[in-house]
Structure formats: C-alpha cells, structure tokens
Amino acid sequence: MTSLQDAVQRIGPLLEEAMAAARARQDQLTKPQGSLGRLESLSVQVAGITGNPRPVIHHKAVIVVAGDHGVAAEGVSAYPQEVTAQMVYNFLRGGAAINVLARHVDARVVVVDAGVAADLEPHPALKIRKIGYGAGNIARGPAMTREQAVQALETGIALVEEELSQGLDIVAPGDMGIANTTPAAAIAAAVTGLPPAEVTGRGTGVDDAGLARKIAVVEQALRVNEPDPKDGVDLLAKVGGFEIGVIAGIILGAAAHRIPAVLDGFICTAGALIAAAIAPAVTAYCIAGHNSLERGHSAMLRHLGLKPLLDLDMRLGEGTGAVLAMGLVEAACKILNEMATFAEAGVSERTG
Amino acid sequence: MTSLQDAVQRIGPLLEEAMAAARARQDQLTKPQGSLGRLESLSVQVAGITGNPRPVIHHKAVIVVAGDHGVAAEGVSAYPQEVTAQMVYNFLRGGAAINVLARHVDARVVVVDAGVAADLEPHPALKIRKIGYGAGNIARGPAMTREQAVQALETGIALVEEELSQGLDIVAPGDMGIANTTPAAAIAAAVTGLPPAEVTGRGTGVDDAGLARKIAVVEQALRVNEPDPKDGVDLLAKVGGFEIGVIAGIILGAAAHRIPAVLDGFICTAGALIAAAIAPAVTAYCIAGHNSLERGHSAMLRHLGLKPLLDLDMRLGEGTGAVLAMGLVEAACKILNEMATFAEAGVSERTG
Numbered sequence: 001m002t003s004l005q006d007a008v009q010r011i012g013p014l015l016e017e018a019m020a021a022a023r024a025r026q027d028q029l030t031k032p033q034g035s036l037g038r039l040e041s042l043s044v045q046v047a048g049i050t051g052n053p054r055p056v057i058h059h060k061a062v063i064v065v066a067g068d069h070g071v072a073a074e075g076v077s078a079y080p081q082e083v084t085a086q087m088v089y090n091f092l093r094g095g096a097a098i099n100v101l102a103r104h105v106d107a108r109v110v111v112v113d114a115g116v117a118a119d120l121e122p123h124p125a126l127k128i129r130k131i132g133y134g135a136g137n138i139a140r141g142p143a144m145t146r147e148q149a150v151q152a153l154e155t156g157i158a159l160v161e162e163e164l165s166q167g168l169d170i171v172a173p174g175d176m177g178i179a180n181t182t183p184a185a186a187i188a189a190a191v192t193g194l195p196p197a198e199v200t201g202r203g204t205g206v207d208d209a210g211l212a213r214k215i216a217v218v219e220q221a222l223r224v225n226e227p228d229p230k231d232g233v234d235l236l237a238k239v240g241g242f243e244i245g246v247i248a249g250i251i252l253g254a255a256a257h258r259i260p261a262v263l264d265g266f267i268c269t270a271g272a273l274i275a276a277a278i279a280p281a282v283t284a285y286c287i288a289g290h291n292s293l294e295r296g297h298s299a300m301l302r303h304l305g306l307k308p309l310l311d312l313d314m315r316l317g318e319g320t321g322a323v324l325a326m327g328l329v330e331a332a333c334k335i336l337n338e339m340a341t342f343a344e345a346g347v348s349e350r351t352g
Numbered sequence: 353m354t355s356l357q358d359a360v361q362r363i364g365p366l367l368e369e370a371m372a373a374a375r376a377r378q379d380q381l382t383k384p385q386g387s388l389g390r391l392e393s394l395s396v397q398v399a400g401i402t403g404n405p406r407p408v409i410h411h412k413a414v415i416v417v418a419g420d421h422g423v424a425a426e427g428v429s430a431y432p433q434e435v436t437a438q439m440v441y442n443f444l445r446g447g448a449a450i451n452v453l454a455r456h457v458d459a460r461v462v463v464v465d466a467g468v469a470a471d472l473e474p475h476p477a478l479k480i481r482k483i484g485y486g487a488g489n490i491a492r493g494p495a496m497t498r499e500q501a502v503q504a505l506e507t508g509i510a511l512v513e514e515e516l517s518q519g520l521d522i523v524a525p526g527d528m529g530i531a532n533t534t535p536a537a538a539i540a541a542a543v544t545g546l547p548p549a550e551v552t553g554r555g556t557g558v559d560d561a562g563l564a565r566k567i568a569v570v571e572q573a574l575r576v577n578e579p580d581p582k583d584g585v586d587l588l589a590k591v592g593g594f595e596i597g598v599i600a601g602i603i604l605g606a607a608a609h610r611i612p613a614v615l616d617g618f619i620c621t622a623g624a625l626i627a628a629a630i631a632p633a634v635t636a637y638c639i640a641g642h643n644s645l646e647r648g649h650s651a652m653l654r655h656l657g658l659k660p661l662l663d664l665d666m667r668l669g670e671g672t673g674a675v676l677a678m679g680l681v682e683a684a685c686k687i688l689n690e691m692a693t694f695a696e697a698g699v700s701e702r703t704g
Contacts, residue, residue: 030442031449032430032556036672037645037665078384078702086699090382095692097383103690104683204384205702293389311663312680313389320388327679328664331456338455340447347438350430350557 002256004150004233004249007157008279010256014048021053028341032350038309042287042332049260049285050169054337057330059167060107062319063159063250064091064098064174067115067243070137071221072179076214078204081134084178085118091176091318092123098174098318105327107172112159114152115242127162129155135241138183138221142238149237149245153278156249160257170260170326172289173247174319175267179203181294182214184270186221186239188296190229191273192303196222199296201266201315232277240274247271252278255285262329264322265292265315269300276304287329290314290321354608356502356585356601359509360631362608366400373405380693384702390661394639394684401612401637402521406689409682411519412459414671415511415602416443416450416526419467419595422489423573424531428566430556433486436530437470443528443670444475450526450670457679459524464511466504467594481507487593490535490573494590501589501597505630508601512609522612522678524641525599526671527619531555533646534566536622538573538591540648542581543625544655548574551648553618553667584629592626599623604630607637614681616674617644617667621652628656639681642666642673 002010022044027033034040046055066088072081090096091111094103102109112127113120117134120126131152135143144152160171181203188199196218202211227238236245248271254261255275263269263286275282283304290310291298301308309325342349354362374396379385386392398407418440424433442448443463446455454461464479465472469486472478483504487495496504512523533555540551548570554563579590588597600623606613607627615621615638627634635656642662643650653660661677694701 029449030439030447031668035556035666035668036449037667039664039666080700080703083700086697087382090692090697090699093692093697095382095690095697097381097388097687097691100686100690101683104679104686204387309664312391312661314387314391315389316383316387324680324683327456328676331453331676334452334456335449338447338452339449340442340445345438345442345445345447347442348432348435351432 002157002161004153007252007256011279011281013281014284015051018051018053019044019048022047022336025336029339030342030345030347036335039332039335042329043336046260046333050258055333056337057169057333059169060105060326061110061163061168062098062102062107062172062174062323063110063112064176064319065112065114065243065246066176067241068117068134069177069179069183069241070134071139071182071217073137074139074217076182076217077179078206079178081117081178084176085116085120087176088116088120092125096318097316097320101320101323105323107323107326112246114246131242138186138225138239139217142225143183143240144237146233146237149233152242152245153249156246157253160250160253168259170262170329171250171254172262172264172319172322172326173250173268173271174264175243175247175317177241177243180241180267182217183239183241183244184267185218185296187235187270187273188300189218190222190227190235192299194299199299201295230277232274235277236274244271248274251275252282255282260287261285262287262289262322262325264289264319265317266294266297267317269297272304273300289325353510354513356505359604359608363631363633365633366636367403370403370405371396371400374399374688377688381691382694382697382699388687391684391687394681395688398612398685402610407685408689409521409685411521412457412678413462413515413520414450414454414459414524414526414675415462415464416528416671417464417466417595417598418528419593420469420486421529421531421535421593422486423491423534423569425489426491426569428534428569429531430558431530433469433530436528437468437472439528440465440468440472444477448670449668449672453672453675457675459675459678464598466598483594490538490577490591491569494577495535495592496589498585498589501585504594504597505601508598509605512602512605520611522614522681523602523606524614524616524671524674524678525602525620525623526616527595527599527669529593529595532593532619534569535591535593535596536619537570537648539587539622539625540652541570542574542579542587544651546651551651553647582629584626587629588626596623600626603627604634607634612639613637614639614641614674614677616641616671617669618646618649619669621649624656625652641677
C-alpha cells in the first residue's frame with residue numbers, strides 16, 4: 001500500500017513533451033485550428049497527465065464512496081440518515097442515477113462503504129472500508145481523529161491502486177452521505193475564506209429555515225474546530241467526513257498514477273480542496289466535470305482554478321456530473337486519435 | 353413526398369399528457385426532485401415531442417449537408433472553395449470530426465450534396481440532392497430563386513422521411529460549406545435586427561481585415577436583397593444557401609414527424625431561424641446542442657428562446673456540437689426509463 005507521503009511525492013508536473021506532441025497533432029487535423037475548443041485542450045491535458053501523446057480513454061470507473069455524518073442530528077438535511085445505507089443498496093442493484101449514467105458512458109461503478117452508520121449486508125460489488133460508523137458531529141467537535149483522516153486518504157489511494165489491475169484510464173469519485181453538504185460547505189468556507197452563507201446551499205432541498213440552521217451549523221463547526229486551511233489533513237479531521245477523505249485520497253492516488261480524475265459536484269470538489277491543500281500539484285490532474293447548482297460550488301472551482309465542462313443545473317452528487325463529463329473526455333481523446341490530418345485527407349489548408 | 357405546406361400544418365404543440373406523465377415519474381425516482389436539472393426537463397421535452405411518456409433515444413442520425421456559396425468570391429473565408437468538396441470526401445472516408453464524434457455517440461452519418469460547386473464522385477453513402485452548383489453571390493443578388501428555396505426545404509423534409517425506415521429517434525443537421533458563415537450572419541442580422549457587426553464572426557478564422565470585409569459583405573447583402581425576415585422562404589432565397597435551406601427543411605421535417613432535432617452551431621441555427629419564421633411552433637421540437645464560439649450564435653439562440661446544453665468553445669460546425677449533445681439527450685431519457693423509484697428501491701422519502 002502506498003502511503004500518503006509517497007503518493008504526494010509522486011505527483012509531479014504534467015509532461016510537456018507529450019502535450020507539445022498532442023498540440024502539434026491537433027493543429028494538423030482536418031478542421032480550423034482551435035475550432036474544437038475545449039475538446040482540443042482536454043486532449044492535450046490528458047496527454048500531459050498520462051505522458052502519452054495520443055492517449056486513449058477506454059477503461060473508466062466511478063468510485064462511489066458512502067459515509068454518514070453525526071451533524072445530521074442538527075437537522076441539516078431534508079432526508080433521514082437511513083437513506084445513506086438505502087442508497088448504497090440502490091447502487092448495488094443498479095437503480096440509482098449513477099448506475100444509469102455510468103452504463104451510458106460504459107464506466108464501471110465501484111461502491112465503497114467508508115463510514116456508513118450501520119453494518120451493511122455483504123455484497124460482491126461492495127467494498128467495505130469502514131473508517132468509522134459515521135463521522136463525528138462537526139457542530140460539537142471534530143469529524144474524526146488525525147489518524148482516521150490519514151487512513152481515509154490512504155484508503156482512497158489504495159482504491160485507485162486496486163482498480164489499476166482491471167485497467168483504469170480515467171476515474172471519477174462519487175459521493176453518498178446524508179448531511180454531507182454541511183461538512184463540504186465548512187471546508188469551502190475554511191479554504192476560500194468566504195463567509196459560510198456564501199458557500200452553503202440547500203443540499204437535497206432544505207427550506208429557508210433549514211438553510212438558516214445549516215449556515216449557523218457551518219459557522220459553529222468552524223468556530224468549534226478552528227481547522228487550518230493550509231493543512232489538508234487537519235481540515236479533513238476537523239470538519240470533513242469519511243467519504244470526503246476517501247474521495248480526496250482517490251484524487252491524490254489518481255494523480256500519483258498519472259490518471260485523470262474527473263470531479264463531480266460540491267462534495268467531490270470539497271475532497272479536491274483537501275487534496276490540493278495536501279499536494280497543490282494535484283489540480284493539474286483534475287478535470288472539473290460540471291458546475292453544480294449547489295451554492296458554493298463555483299467558488300470552490302474558482303479557488304482550484306478549474307473551469308467546469310458541463311453546466312446542466314445538476315446537484316445530485318454520486319458522481320453523476322462527472323461520468324457525463326467522462327464521455328466528453330473520451331470524445332476529446334478520440335478526436336486526437338481518429339481524425340484524419342490535412343495531408344491524409346487531401347484537404348487544402350488555409351489560404352488567408 | 354410531403355410538401356412544405358403539409359409539413360408545416362403537421363407541426364402542432366407538444367403533447368401535454370405525455371409531459372405530465374414523464375414529470376410525475378421523474379418526481380418518483382430515487383433522487384431529490386429536480387436534482388438532475390436539465391436532464392429532467394430534457395426527458396420531459398422529448399416525451400412531449402414524441403408523445404411517449406417514457407421515450408427511448410436509440411436510433412440517432414446526423415445529416416451533414418454540403419453546399420457552396422458564390423459569396424466566397426468576396427474573400428470572406430480563410431479556406432478556398434474546393435475544401436467543401438474535399439471535406440465531403442473526408443466525411444465519406446470517416447476521417448472528419450463529425451465522423452469521430454458520431455461514432456462516439458453511436459449516431460449514423462448521412463452525407464448530402466445539396467449544392468457543392470462541383471460534380472462529386474458517386475459513393476454509396478453520398479446522397480446527391482443538388483439544387484444548384486453553389487448558391488448565388490449574395491453580395492450581388494439573391495442566393496437562389498424562391499422555387500429553389502422551396503425545393504431545398506422539401507429536400508430536407510424528404511431526407512428525414514428517408515431515414516424513418518431505418519429508425520430515427522433523434523436527428524441533428526450538420527453543415528459543410530466554405531463561406532457559409534456569411535449568409536448565416538446575414539440571416540441572423542435580418543431576423544434579430546442586430547447590426548451585422550454584432551452577428552458576424554471570424555468563421556474558419558479570418559483575420560481583422562477579413563472580418564471587416566465580411567461585415568461589409570453582410571451589410572451589402574442585406575441592402576442589395578432586402579429579405580423579409582417574416583417570410584422564411586424569402587429569407588432563404590435572398591441571403592441563404594442550399595445547405596442552409598436543406599437544414600431548415602430537416603428541422604421542419606423532424607417536427608412534422610415528432611422527432612427531436614438537435615441544433616448545432618451558427619449555420620444550423622440560421623437554418624432554425626428560417627424554419628421558425630416558416631413555422632413558429634417548430635422551436636418546441638428543437639434542442640440547442642451547444643453554444644458556438646462564433647459571434648452571433650448566442651443572439652440567434654436567444655431569439656429562438658433556446659438555451660444551449662454545452663458550451664465548450666467549439667466553432668467547427670458539421671454537426672459536431674449537436675452529436676455530443678445527443679449523448680446527453682439519450683442519457684436524459686435513460687434516467688427517466690431506467691432509474692428505480694423510491695418505492696421500488698425501498699428508499700425513504702424526504703422528511704423536511
């Protein structure tokens with residue numbers, strides 16, 4: 001198993017030579033230069049991540065990580081905590097949105113219990129990596145110990161490494177955890193320095209009173225725990241959650257193995273903020289899949305310097321926005337690989 | 353063959369009953385209501401278009417229509433006119449961007465010669481529907497006669513009907529035609545009332561001098577031809593083009609047969625402006641695939657009241673943005689069809 005420290009040390013800059021070769025090829029393909037916009041730049045980024053000037057995205061995985069949150073007791077969610085476990089079973093049966101969208105883009109779904117507050121029934125497709133039975137209530141104290149935070153991160157790194165043997169060209173972490181927009185908002189506020197009211201949204205759909213309560217809980221969590229925004233492990237331990245830590249670890253593990261990580265929405269990007277606090281170079285390996293409707297998500301992406309691919313008013317999580325974006329990344333790499341050049345096609349180049 | 357008049361008469365409003373049923377089902381699926389945003393509204397729109405409360409998008413086609421433009425003689429393009437024919441051969445060999453992206457979303461590519469200024473070599477996959485050898489130079493006179501305009505529109509309607517036998521759940525018109533952003537800009541200016549400078553862009557990439565020349569040509573085309581923006585056939589005849597007319601006909605034909613039409617960028621949306629001038633009800637059958645980087649495209653979409661699905665800085669045409677969006681429409685319908693309901697999955701509903 002790769003330690004957190006070893007993974008962080010492996011994360012270097014993108015490989016310029018492969019990027020230059022990809023860029024040169026894009027400019028020879030039968031289209032006006034630059035006319036495929038972000039599909040072109042995406043293909044160049046994936047070349048730089050993988051070191052392959054003609055990268056292929058074939059094996060795709062979304063790793064959906066579930067965990068519960070003690071802060072649910074503060075009445076910050078429109079759904080009861082039992083829904084976390086119920087949705088894990090829904091993932092295992094293939095009936096959730098992430099299953100449908102993953103099938104659509106031909107990505108495999110890996111389901112992980114990182115900290116559901118119940119013992120789940122064993123299932124061949126369920127990876128039980130429990131760090132605890134629900135994170136602590138961040139309104140009253142830390143989410144977890146520093147040791148548990150490192151364990152969560154290393155669990156994410158290990159999950160990526162377990163997938164390598166089956167082939168892994170791109171990965172997206174997904175989330176499930178009732179109340180997890182509350183710790184994610186606390187992470188966003190701590191890292192961006194914005195007031196909690198500006199990065200706290202309605203999550204699964206709380207009403208105005210619920211939203212006001214949630215903002216107060218985020219403020220309280222920051223006051224009680226005083227997380228250090230420069231220390232990603234501290235941030236995770238104080239105001240994070242088990243699935244958020246595993247997600248951050250998946251992002252670090254992907255970068256350590258030169259695999260692009262597609263970010264989903266609010267929770268996943270909170271994980272990316274933690275990953276970037278630990279290893280700033282990780283952001284070059286991240287592709288922002290979409291802009292979530294959840295308040296605060298765009299501030300998170302701005303902080304990371306990432307521009308989302310999709311903006312479809314989605315706010316579900318599970319990795320749903322990320323897998324849709326995976327299809328675009330795959331398309332971008334196919335453009336680079338499969339299009340004819342001007343010379344091959346006998347098409348005249350520009351005159352003006 | 354369906355006449356233009358018959359097709360227009362067939363285009364009625366969306367079917368409310370199917371939309372209501374689709375909406376009701378979306379609200380029972382295992383996700384917070386509305387949390388899949390535009391995927392949900394897209395599925396409801398397709399239900400209303402097709403009349404099927406659980407529509408399936410399986411058979412997909414992009415019909416790439418090629419035509420030349422006499423206005424190329426005014427030096428409005430960065431590429432020589434011969435590229436239109438060369439790119440048709442590239443489409444037939446499968447080496448163009450549209451081929452790659454259509455394969456990615458499993459859409460078939462239909463290639464049509466609506467008015468290339470050369471006799472193309474026969475090919476089993478090429479449909480020769482020549483209305484003329486290049487449209488007239490709109491800077492000096494009309495693009496075509498009124499009879500040719502009707503012929504172009506009816507050719508588009510017939511192309512949709514030819515595809516029905518192979519199965520057609522969704523269609524996207526694509527374009528190829530050196531200099532065709534010039535007539536498209538003239539159509540945009542005429543319909544929106546905006547000054548030509550605000551809806552004329554760099555097309556395949558003309559420099560500043562080329563852009564100034566192009567704006568002057570658009571102004572001249574409007575002055576010389578005085579198209580009636582309320583009369584779609586007049587607009588097409590005066591400042592359109594053969595492929596633009598066929599594209600408008602495809603959009604009308606799709607709506608007449610209750611099939612969603614995905615719009616691509618600047619040229620395709622110029623076709624949609626013509627279609628909407630002829631039959632305003634057609635816009636309900638249109639899905640704006642993407643926002644093109646080409647100046648003026650967003651003004652066209654605003655005029656039609658359509659919001660694009662993708663915004664990836666693309667400006668290639670051929671149907672490239674539309675086929676990527678087709679994948680999203682298919683995903684939206686799969687969500688509606690394949691997700692489990694709360695009752696089926698045994699997931700608790702919201703408490704708050």
